[in-house]
Amino acid sequence: MLELYQWELSQYSEKVRLCLDYKGLEYRKIEVTPGIGQVELFRLTGQRQVPVLKDGHKYIVDSSAIAKYLDSEYPDRPLIPTDSKKRAQALLLEDWADETLGILGRKALFAAISQDQNFRKSLLPVSTPDIFKSVIEGVPKDFLSVLGVGVGFTPDVVNGAIASLKQDLEILIELLADSPYLLGDEPTIADLTVASLSILLKFPEGAYLDLPESLRGKGLPIIADNPDYEAFFTWRDRLYEQFRKPLTGKNPATSTTPTSIEID
Ligand SMILES: N[C@@H](CCC(=O)N[C@@H](CS)C(=O)NCC(=O)O)C(=O)O
Structure with a gap:
């Protein structure tokens, strides 16, 4: 499953959540702890900012790059017009x-x-x-x-x-x-x-x-x-x-671990 390294309150993380929901893609949120979690994020991606999307072994950084990536890998319901x-x-x-x-x-x-x-x-x-x-x-x-x-x-x-x-x-x-x-x-x-x-x-x-x-x-x-x-x-x-998919107990997107960042 896709994983989103994020902050709940980050507008750019919200942009990616909305894009993922728009495309109907399931994902799991990973809440990055400010400070220490960002050090781990740096180790994983070479930068400290959220959002970061993890797809398999790939990490995609920056909401606009993520939107482009989603269109190229998951072309149904395109985000960016072709005209x-x-x-x-x-x-x-x-x-x-x-x-x-x-x-x-x-x-x-x-x-x-x-x-x-x-x-x-x-x-x-x-x-x-x-x-x-x-x-x-x-x-x-x-x-x-x-x-x-x-x-x-x-x-x-x-x-x-x-x-x-x-x-x-x-x-x-x-x-x-x-x-x-x-x-x-x-x-x-x-x-x-x-x-x-x-x-x-x-x-x-x-x-x-x-x-x-x-x-x-x-x-x-x-x-x-x-x-x-x-x-x-x-x-x-x-x-x-x-x-936008509302939060529900059953939605995997709500199973956040708000205080930690997960590392393979
Ligand atoms: N251009 C980036 C902006 C991302 C951004 O500004 N993220 C903020 C949270 S809203 C962040 O990670 N700030 C922490 C920092 O800069 O160390 C994008 O579109 O994803």
């Missing part, structure tokens, strides 16, 4: 979402955490054993710093990010005004990337992430609860209902 113009548009939007929406999302999460201390305390995966939760209270903070949340985030930086996010969400809503997906009638990697890279703006309503139920549908209120952006989140949540 050259659509392909170019899809890859440009994917890159924009990776490089811009993803970074803005971290800043929005930082703003949400700054405004609500309980929000931060809830950010450990539900499946983290209680004993671990109580022993290592600082882990959510470590998670956030490795995600890049908080570093250099002055109020000006955060306010600038929120202004950019508002503008970008308005543009996305315009793009979606007359078609169900960003590039027309068929979903592409552009939709899956935009949808997954927006999880930190507002966590999806459904049971897709191994986070406390109280966090579902929550985010930075000025974005997440603002009627101006409701059309975007309605689109995003519809896409999740269509393509």
